[in-house]
Amino acid sequence: MPRPIVATIDISALKHNLRVAKSHAPNAKVWAVLKANAYGHGLERGMRGFAEADGLALVEPEYALRLRELGWRKPILLLEGVFDGADLATVVQARLEFTVHCVEQIALLERAGLGSDPTLDIHLKMNSGMNRLGFKPDAYRAAYARLRAIPAVRNISLMTHFANADDPLNPGLPLLQQMQRFEQGAAGLPGERSVANSAADLMHPELRADWIRPGIMLYGATPGAASAETFGLKPAMTLTSEIIGIQRIEAGETVGYGSRFVAAGPMTIGVVACGYADGYPRHAPNGGPVLVDGVRCGIVGRVSMDMFSVDLTQVAGAGVGSKVTLWGEGLPIDEVAHAAGTIGYELMCALAARVRVVEVGG
Numbered sequence: 001m002p003r004p005i006v007a008t009i010d011i012s013a014l015k016h017n018l019r020v021a022k023s024h025a026p027n028a029k030v031w032a033v034l035k036a037n038a039y040g041h042g043l044e045r046g047m048r049g050f051a052e053a054d055g056l057a058l059v060e061p062e063y064a065l066r067l068r069e070l071g072w073r074k075p076i077l078l079l080e081g082v083f084d085g086a087d088l089a090t091v092v093q094a095r096l097e098f099t100v101h102c103v104e105q106i107a108l109l110e111r112a113g114l115g116s117d118p119t120l121d122i123h124l125k126m127n128s129g130m131n132r133l134g135f136k137p138d139a140y141r142a143a144y145a146r147l148r149a150i151p152a153v154r155n156i157s158l159m160t161h162f163a164n165a166d167d168p169l170n171p172g173l174p175l176l177q178q179m180q181r182f183e184q185g186a187a188g189l190p191g192e193r194s195v196a197n198s199a200a201d202l203m204h205p206e207l208r209a210d211w212i213r214p215g216i217m218l219y220g221a222t223p224g225a226a227s228a229e230t231f232g233l234k235p236a237m238t239l240t241s242e243i244i245g246i247q248r249i250e251a252g253e254t255v256g257y258g259s260r261f262v263a264a265g266p267m268t269i270g271v272v273a274c275g276y277a278d279g280y281p282r283h284a285p286n287g288g289p290v291l292v293d294g295v296r297c298g299i300v301g302r303v304s305m306d307m308f309s310v311d312l313t314q315v316a317g318a319g320v321g322s323k324v325t326l327w328g329e330g331l332p333i334d335e336v337a338h339a340a341g342t343i344g345y346e347l348m349c350a351l352a353a354r355v356r357v358v359e360v361g362g
C-alpha cells in the first residue's frame with residue numbers, strides 16, 4: 001500500500017495551455033520551455049503535451065539527448081549553451097541549437113575544429129540589464145561578428161531575457177528599458193528574435209517577436225500577481241493526499257515541532273500525509289490554504305518531513321481517509337506558493353521523487 005500522496009499530471013492541460021500561449025502570439029513560433037524535468041511534470045510528459053510546439057527549450061544537455069531518443073525531431077534549444085568542448089560533438093550530432101552568452105563559449109567554438117559545413121544554429125544572448133547571462137549591448141555586435149566568422153555557424157538568432165516582465169514598471173529595471181537596450185544593441189543585425197517568457201507573452205503583446213519562450217504558463221501557473229485562471233490556463237499538476245490521523249485538542253495545546261500553533265479553544269485537527277520531503281514548502285504559515293473534502297482549511301503548526309496538520313473545524317464529517325488537495329485543481333498553486341513566501345515555479349520543480357505520479361488526459 002503506497003502512501004496516499006499522488007501528483008496527477010494532466011496532459012490535456014499542457015496541450016490546452018500551449019494553445020493559450022499560441023493564441024496570445026499567433027504570429028510567433030513557440031519554444032516550449034521544459035527545463036527542470038518539465039517544471040517537475042516529467043520530461044516525457046512535457047514532450048507529449050507540447051507536441052504542437054515549434055521547438056523545446058531546456059538547460060540540461062543530457063535531457064536534450066533524451067528528447068531525441070524519445071523521438072522529438074523538431075528543434076531543441078539549450079538555454080545555457082554548452083558547458084565544455086566535449087559536449088560539442090554530441091550537440092552537433094543531435095542537432096541541438098544552443099545559446100552563446102559569453103566569450104569563453106565563442107572561443108570554444110573557434111577552437112573546436114567544426115569544419116566548414118554550416119550546421120550550427122546559435123542563439124546569441126544579450127544581457128540587457130538583468131545581469132545574469134549574456135553580452136552587454138555594446139559588446140553584442142562584436143560577439144555576433146566573431147560567431148559569423150565561424151564557418152560551421154549557420155543561423156544566429158538574437159535573444160534576451162527580462163527581469164521584470166511580470167512587474168513592468170519596476171524602478172530597478174523597467175521592462176521597456178530592457179527592450180530598448182536589446183533593440184539598440186541588436187539594431188540591424190539579421191536573425192530571428194526571441195525575448196518573451198510567459199509574463200511577456202501574456203501581458204506585453206508588443207514584445208513577442210519571432211519566437212516566444214513560455215514556461216510557467218504551460219503548466220497552468222502564472223509568473224506574477226494575476227491568477228492563472230483569468231488567463232484561461234488550467235493546472236497541469238494536482239497534488240493530493242489524505243488525512244491519516246485526527247487529534248482533538250483543548251485550548252492552550254500546541255501542534256507540531258516548535259509548538260508554533262497554540263489552540264485558542266477546543267478544536268479538531270487532521271494530519272495530512274504530505275511534508276517537505278514530498279516537496280511541500282516547509283515555510284507554509286499557520287492558515288496556509290489546503291482543501292479537505294473540497295473545503296478550504298488552514299495549516300496549523302510547522303510542516304514536518306512527512307506530515308503537517310490542518311484545522312478541520314470547518315469540515316463536518318472529515319476523518320481519516322478524507323481527501324486533501326495540496327495544490328492544483330480547485331486550489332491554485334500560485335496561492336499556496338504565495339502564502340509560503342515563494343512562487344509556483346519552485347513548488348512544481350521541487351516535487352519529490354518519492355511522490356507517485358498518475359497521468360491523465362493523454
Ligand SMILES: *Cc1c(COP(=O)(O)O)cnc(C)c1O
Nearest residue numbers: 033079161197198213214215216
Ligand atoms: C525558464 C526560461 C524561460 C521561461 O520562463 P517562464 O517565466 O517560466 O515563462 C524563458 N527563457 C529563458 C531563457 C528561461 O531560462
